[in-house]
Structure formats: structure tokens, C-alpha cells
Amino acid sequence: MPFQFCPQCGTKLQADFRFCPSCGEKFPAPAGAGPSGDDTICGSGESSGSFSPVSVSPRPPLGSPCRAAIRGKRSAEDPVPLQDASPVLPKRGKARGKTPAALKQKDGMEGLNSPPAKKAPTPVKGRGRSVCGRQVEEKELSEDNLPTSPSPFFKASPGGDPSPGPKPAQKSPQKESWVVRHNHFRRGSKLKSRSGKRVSAVTPPQEGEELTDTACRKWRLGKLLSQTEKDLVYEAFASNSKESKHILKLGAKDGRIFNEQNFLQRAAKASSVDKWIKSNRLDFLGLPPCVGFGLHALQYRFLIFPSMGQTLLSILESKATLPSERTVLQLACRILDVLTFIHSNEYVHGDINAENIYISMEGPSQVFLAGYSHAFRYCPGGQQVEYREASRTPHEGALEYISVDSHKGAGPSRRSDLQSLGYCLLHWLTGTLPWDSTSDPQTISAQKQRFLEDVPTLLSSCFGEKRVSSAVQQYVTQVMALGYTDTPDYPALKAGLNDGLLALGGALEQPLSSMTASYH
Structure with missing residues (x-):
């Protein structure tokens, strides 16, 4: 059955088609029919509306020896090389500096003469980073560049890298016995580096960063005092104050610190504490008052306490x-x-x-x-x-x-x-x-x-x-x-x-x- 190809997108068409169903290009009827029993292909003529029938032998099946011969060398039986039968058509898609007509051309014939392009590796989704990125992040967490603190909570494990700061004095055997025994039971932190340092699952904000609580009061972060896998504790400076009289506890927005905030708002109101002290004739009740709280950078929740x-x-x-x-x-x-x-x-x-x-x-x-x-x-x-x-x-x-x-x-x-x-x-x-x-x-x-x-x-x-x-x-x-x-x-x-x-x-x-x- 005679057929033709669209000069714009290369779609295979029947001979009596007056427009291309793929790209919508209109074209006149072909000037003549091809030889009986052979397919015809319309090459581009001198004008955009003219067609010239070209005879092409049937394509051999995939994997046959003839197929390889067609790709590498023109057969003596073919009157016209396959490369000349239709122009090289670019891939569809938006490209700068190309006409709409050129963008409609199909790349179906291009793969016959070139090996398949190497596919780029697809990034794996997960926390907004690729596999390589995540591996780097895990390496950073598990090696030496972990967040550290001058707090006594951080002590180098035997055989590990010492924590920054002055070297501790030699302990007496009795003191060493207590410290080693007590530190052995600090198992609340499950996230540890290879050197034994406790690290936090929360990325520590930078010292000097400013936070605003729900009452629109501004607080500036001082030095990091301590950290666990759940939260971090900083010195906190009120706005325009050079003296730190507060501490700021910071954790993940939806982490355990939310439970603490809920408790403080429900059961630890200052008025209730004062009333309890008077009714029970106490001189003091050691429930820390929360003087402020809020969210920061869409990922942190923080609580403000007086220094204790x-x-x-x-x-x-x-x-x-x-x-x-x-x-x-x-x-x-x-x-x-x-x-x-x-x-x-x-x-x-x-x-x-x-x-x-x-x-x-x-x-x-x-x-x-x-x-x-x-x-x-x-x-x-x-x-x-x-x-x-x-x-x-x-x-x-x-x-x-x-x-x-x-x-x-x-x-x-x-x-x-x-x-x-x-x-x-x-x-x-x-x-x-x-x-x-x-x-x-x-x-x-x-x-x-x-x-x-x-x-x-x-x-x-x-x-x-x-x-x-x-x-x-x-x-x-x-x-x-x-x-x-x-x-x-x-x-x-x-x-x-x-x-x-x-x-x-x-x-x-x-x-x-x-x-x-x-x-x-």
C-alpha cells in the first residue's frame, strides 16, 4: 500500500492524507504514485508544498544481518542511501533559536545511525538530596565535624578524639570511679558518633542568631551550653542586653519539646505555682517558670527560662x-x-x-x-x-x-x-x-x-x-x-x-x- 512521510514531523501517512494527524501540517496530494508493491517516501522539494516520490526497499527485520549492512554501508540494490531518503530530524522539544516547524520534526529515524544515548543517573528522593549527597551528610555526622560544646556533658571516650577545650586535670581513682560509672549510664542519647560524642538530631543554629517569641520579644543566642539527641540549651540574651539571665531550650518543631510546652502551659502556670506555695506554706517550689516560647525558621520550637x-x-x-x-x-x-x-x-x-x-x-x-x-x-x-x-x-x-x-x-x-x-x-x-x-x-x-x-x-x-x-x-x-x-x-x-x-x-x-x- 503506498504511503508517504510528513515533511515536517516525519510521521508515516497514507497516500491520500491531506494533512498530518500528528502535527496538523497541511499538504497537497503527492504528484504521483510509487511503483506497485513498493512504499514511497516524500522528500522535501524546492518549495514547501512539492513532493517527490522516492522508492525505498522494505526494511529488514530487527537483528538480521541485512539490518547491520544498511546501517554501516549502502547496499548496491538500494537506489538511494537511507541517510538521503529523509533529512536528519531533530528531537522534539523547546529549543532557543529554532522555528516552530523545526521543533515538530520527529527523531524516529535518527536512532538508526547513532548508538543510544547514555542515560543520566536518576537522583533518589529523600530529604531533598541525592544518594551521593546523603552519603556525604552521613559521613559528616559520623566523622570528626560534629557539633561540639564546651559543656561538661561532652567528654571524649577512651581511644576517641578529645573534645575541644582545655585538657582536664588528672582525676583521683575515687573520682574516676564515680565519673566513669555515672557516664556509663547516660544512655538517653542513642545518636552517637564513632568517637563516642553525643550529637543532636537537631541542626544547631549559629551563635548570635536572633529568635522572636510569640510575644514579639527578641532573643539572641549565646554559647551552646549542652545538647542531647532531642534538644539543645543555649545562653539567651534579651534584646539590647549584654548580660545573659536566661537560657533557651530548642528542639525540633514537632519533637518532644512540644510535649514540654504543652505541660508548662497547662500545669505550670505562675499563678497556680504561687497559690500552691502559699497554701502549703513552702519557702520555694522548684518548678522552672517558662517566660517565653515560639517557633523559629519553620523547623525549631524553643522555650525560654530564667537561668537556673x-x-x-x-x-x-x-x-x-x-x-x-x-x-x-x-x-x-x-x-x-x-x-x-x-x-x-x-x-x-x-x-x-x-x-x-x-x-x-x-x-x-x-x-x-x-x-x-x-x-x-x-x-x-x-x-x-x-x-x-x-x-x-x-x-x-x-x-x-x-x-x-x-x-x-x-x-x-x-x-x-x-x-x-x-x-x-x-x-x-x-x-x-x-x-x-x-x-x-x-x-x-x-x-x-x-x-x-x-x-x-x-x-x-x-x-x-x-x-x-x-x-x-x-x-x-x-x-x-x-x-x-x-x-x-x-x-x-x-x-x-x-x-x-x-x-x-x-x-x-x-x-x-x-x-x-x-x-x-
């Missing part, structure tokens, strides 16, 4: 000896006051440890319980949440101190906070816990479960041959016997701790001199 002093963890790491029993009991009474308040407002803390406890340098008897990123509303609307394992992520918080409830994925209750405080008291007094030798969450959970029903063995494992503190023994025995929904006897718990403090010649109002001496 040093973390208990940094103080413990700087001391060569364990804190005294009097100091530990004084800390316990202050923290128990805060737990009593937040429990009365339907919340539990969920992650009590030395890193979330601050000791004020201006008023050394002032102890703050901070870090409410794991706060849980255990009693919404006055209705106690039912005990249900695996209802939350298991093992959330500092593994060495969280309760068995948190290990099993149940929502923490009031007994969970009080038991966590008991583990802290034992660790601060003795420098050890029975599960020191393991970092496996399941093993730690199993040991804690066993000691719930065998408190004397728990105490003997921690104190060894040393005298067991009667006040701590009484406290731990009472809280380990609590049920999930039981209401603790807070006055009795505090009375037992306070009586032990008074017996040692201490008082709540006295400064924590042994804890803060190295910072004055």
Missing part, C-alpha cells in the same frame, strides 16, 4: 567524692515537693535524673526539676489511665532510673516518678546500682522487676558493707510497694526524709554548700 544554675549531673562529674547523705536527703525533699505539685495537676514527670535537676547558684538551697519532654497526663479529667503494657514506646527516658512501668511501655503513673527518685537516691549515695554491668533494656527491666519484691536485696546490692541510710530505706520500701493507681502519702514520705535530714543536722533552708563549693 548548674545541672546536678555536671556538679557530680566535677566532684571527687560522692555527695553526703545530708545533701541527698535535702535534694530528695525539694524534688518531692515538685512531684507533689505536678501530680496534683494530673501530670507525672516520666524522666527523673541528674541531668534534669538544676541547683541555683544565687540561692544554693533552690533545686529545680526541669526536663518535661516525657511528661504524661496520667489522670485526664480526674480519671486514672488504665494500666496497659505496650500502649507507649517502651524504655523511654534514662534507662537506669525509669520505672518498670516505663520499661514495659505502660503510661507512667505517680508511683513511677517516686520509684525513679528512689533509684536516683541510691545511685547518688552509693555511686552504683545493681544493673551497672549491662546496658540491655530488657535485662535492666527484669532486674528492677525482681527488686520490687525484694527491697532488702536491692539495698544491700547498692550499699554493700556500708551503713544503710534509714531515711532512704524507709522511702524506697514505701514507694516500691505502691500499686499503679494508688495515691501516695506525700506528707508521710516527705516527713521521713525530712526527719533523716534533721537528724544529720541539716535543714531545707540551708545552702547546699558541699554541692556548690566548686562554683563560687
Whole structure:
């Protein structure tokens, strides 16, 4: 059957077509028919409307030897070379400097004389970067160019690269024992570099960057004080102020810091705290006031607090000896006051440890319980949440101190906070816990479960041959016997701790001199 090709786009057409169905080009009928049984192809004539029939032998099938001969060399039987049968047609698409007619030409014949073009590698989608880009990013995270901080939270691991800053003085064997043992249990950070440094999943903003809270107050970032995998803590300067009287806690917009902000807005209002202090005749309640919050750069959420002093963890790491029993009991009474308040407002803390406890340098008897990123509303609307394992992520918080409830994925209750405080008291007094030798969450959970029903063995494992503190023994025995929904006897718990403090010649109002001496 005779056919022709469109001179504009090269589409194969029947002989009686008056326009091209592909590009819409109109053309007159061909001047004559080709030989019987052969196809005709219309080459471009001198004018755009003229056609000249050209005879072409049938194309051999793909893969045949004749096909290769046609590509490389003109056959003697062909009256016209294939390359001359139709002009080389450019690919379709927009190109600068070309006419619309030229852009319509098809590239179907071009592939016969040239090998297929090498396809460019397709980038893999993921965080807006290609595979190569992501590999570079992972390398940067895992090598030496990690964000660091002068905070005592960052210490080089044995065999790793030392952190920037002055070289620490040689520690005594007793101090080294405490620091190594305590740092061994700082397992809250799962994101670590090969050198053992703790890194944050949040990209730290630059020092000096300005942030604006919801009240339109501007805050300027100072030096980075500390960082974990969840958040970063900076010095914060108010607008036009050269003195830093605040700290800024910053985390991912939809991260754990949102839970902390929600708790502070619901249960830690300044008016409620003041009313509680007056009604319970307290001299102080260590709940940090949030003076501002907001979003920054569409990816960060931040909270502003007044400066609260040093973390208990940094103080413990700087001391060569364990804190005294009097100091530990004084800390316990202050923290128990805060737990009593937040429990009365339907919340539990969920992650009590030395890193979330601050000791004020201006008023050394002032102890703050901070870090409410794991706060849980255990009693919404006055209705106690039912005990249900695996209802939350298991093992959330500092593994060495969280309760068995948190290990099993149940929502923490009031007994969970009080038991966590008991583990802290034992660790601060003795420098050890029975599960020191393991970092496996399941093993730690199993040991804690066993000691719930065998408190004397728990105490003997921690104190060894040393005298067991009667006040701590009484406290731990009472809280380990609590049920999930039981209401603790807070006055009795505090009375037992306070009586032990008074017996040692201490008082709540006295400064924590042994804890803060190295910072004055």
C-alpha cells in the first residue's frame, strides 16, 4: 500500500492524507504514485508544498544481518542511501533559536545511525538530596565535624578524639570511679558518633542568631551550653542586653519539646505555682517558670527560662567524692515537693535524673526539676489511665532510673516518678546500682522487676558493707510497694526524709554548700 512521510514531523501517512494527524501540517496530494508493491517516501522539494516520490526497499527485520549492512554501508540494490531518503530530524522539544516547524520534526529515524544515548543517573528522593549527597551528610555526622560544646556533658571516650577545650586535670581513682560509672549510664542519647560524642538530631543554629517569641520579644543566642539527641540549651540574651539571665531550650518543631510546652502551659502556670506555695506554706517550689516560647525558621520550637544554675549531673562529674547523705536527703525533699505539685495537676514527670535537676547558684538551697519532654497526663479529667503494657514506646527516658512501668511501655503513673527518685537516691549515695554491668533494656527491666519484691536485696546490692541510710530505706520500701493507681502519702514520705535530714543536722533552708563549693 503506498504511503508517504510528513515533511515536517516525519510521521508515516497514507497516500491520500491531506494533512498530518500528528502535527496538523497541511499538504497537497503527492504528484504521483510509487511503483506497485513498493512504499514511497516524500522528500522535501524546492518549495514547501512539492513532493517527490522516492522508492525505498522494505526494511529488514530487527537483528538480521541485512539490518547491520544498511546501517554501516549502502547496499548496491538500494537506489538511494537511507541517510538521503529523509533529512536528519531533530528531537522534539523547546529549543532557543529554532522555528516552530523545526521543533515538530520527529527523531524516529535518527536512532538508526547513532548508538543510544547514555542515560543520566536518576537522583533518589529523600530529604531533598541525592544518594551521593546523603552519603556525604552521613559521613559528616559520623566523622570528626560534629557539633561540639564546651559543656561538661561532652567528654571524649577512651581511644576517641578529645573534645575541644582545655585538657582536664588528672582525676583521683575515687573520682574516676564515680565519673566513669555515672557516664556509663547516660544512655538517653542513642545518636552517637564513632568517637563516642553525643550529637543532636537537631541542626544547631549559629551563635548570635536572633529568635522572636510569640510575644514579639527578641532573643539572641549565646554559647551552646549542652545538647542531647532531642534538644539543645543555649545562653539567651534579651534584646539590647549584654548580660545573659536566661537560657533557651530548642528542639525540633514537632519533637518532644512540644510535649514540654504543652505541660508548662497547662500545669505550670505562675499563678497556680504561687497559690500552691502559699497554701502549703513552702519557702520555694522548684518548678522552672517558662517566660517565653515560639517557633523559629519553620523547623525549631524553643522555650525560654530564667537561668537556673548548674545541672546536678555536671556538679557530680566535677566532684571527687560522692555527695553526703545530708545533701541527698535535702535534694530528695525539694524534688518531692515538685512531684507533689505536678501530680496534683494530673501530670507525672516520666524522666527523673541528674541531668534534669538544676541547683541555683544565687540561692544554693533552690533545686529545680526541669526536663518535661516525657511528661504524661496520667489522670485526664480526674480519671486514672488504665494500666496497659505496650500502649507507649517502651524504655523511654534514662534507662537506669525509669520505672518498670516505663520499661514495659505502660503510661507512667505517680508511683513511677517516686520509684525513679528512689533509684536516683541510691545511685547518688552509693555511686552504683545493681544493673551497672549491662546496658540491655530488657535485662535492666527484669532486674528492677525482681527488686520490687525484694527491697532488702536491692539495698544491700547498692550499699554493700556500708551503713544503710534509714531515711532512704524507709522511702524506697514505701514507694516500691505502691500499686499503679494508688495515691501516695506525700506528707508521710516527705516527713521521713525530712526527719533523716534533721537528724544529720541539716535543714531545707540551708545552702547546699558541699554541692556548690566548686562554683563560687
